[in-house]
Amino acid sequence: xxxxxxxxxxxxxxxxxxxxxxxxxxxxxxxxxxxxxxxxxxxxxxxxxxxxxxxxxxxxxxxxxxxxxxxxxxxxxxxxxxxxxxxxxxxxxxxxxxxxxxxxxxxxxxxxxxxxxxxxxxxxxxxxxxxxxxxxxxxxxx
Numbered sequence: 001x002x003x004x005x006x007x008x009x010x011x012x013x014x015x016x017x018x019x020x021x022x023x024x025x026x027x028x029x030x031x032x033x034x035x036x037x038x039x040x041x042x043x044x045x046x047x048x049x050x051x052x053x054x055x056x057x058x059x060x061x062x063x064x065x066x067x068x069x070x071x072x073x074x075x076x077x078x079x080x081x082x083x084x085x086x087x088x089x090x091x092x093x094x095x096x097x098x099x100x101x102x103x104x105x106x107x108x109x110x111x112x113x114x115x116x117x118x119x120x121x122x123x124x125x126x127x128x129x130x131x132x133x134x135x136x137x138x139x140x141x142x
Contacts, residue, residue, distance in 0.1 A: 003062075003069055004077045005135045008084070010058045012128030018051035019121040036110040044117060080134045088127025095119025 025043040026035070063069075095116045102112045 002077065002135070003071045004073060004081065005132065006062055007059060008128050008131040008135070010062070011055055011124060012132065014051050014054045014058065015121050015124040015128065018047050018054070019117075021050075022047035022117070036108040038110070040110060040113065044113060048117075080131050083134060084127040084131035087130040088123040088125075091119045091123035091126060095123075 022043055025047075026038055026040050029038045029040075029043070095118070098119065099112050099116050102115065
């Protein structure tokens, strides 16, 4: 498994776990009440910051465990990275359009922030899954 593929696994797992922790935190705070009344901002920021920190720590740990592992990125790695990023970016666009429409319709900031965060997470998940599948199989031939 290449260094770049391991990084894709790390980021995929961290994205899923961080978002799951965020959802649990928000639902616990709701305690049966309406979700827009939940103080979500701190949980969202901690979730994003924690995911970034966890990814960095995991990648450093990976480098410590295998210090001699090659970190050379070849053409195939770049192509897989680009394919995964392009695949995942669809959800970034969907999230931006959804947030814009929600803001124009006067939706509560809770829903707007959460749809943006959900789409960022879906983007990371879809991009990561695409990279892992392509690493396991091969690049599609157009």
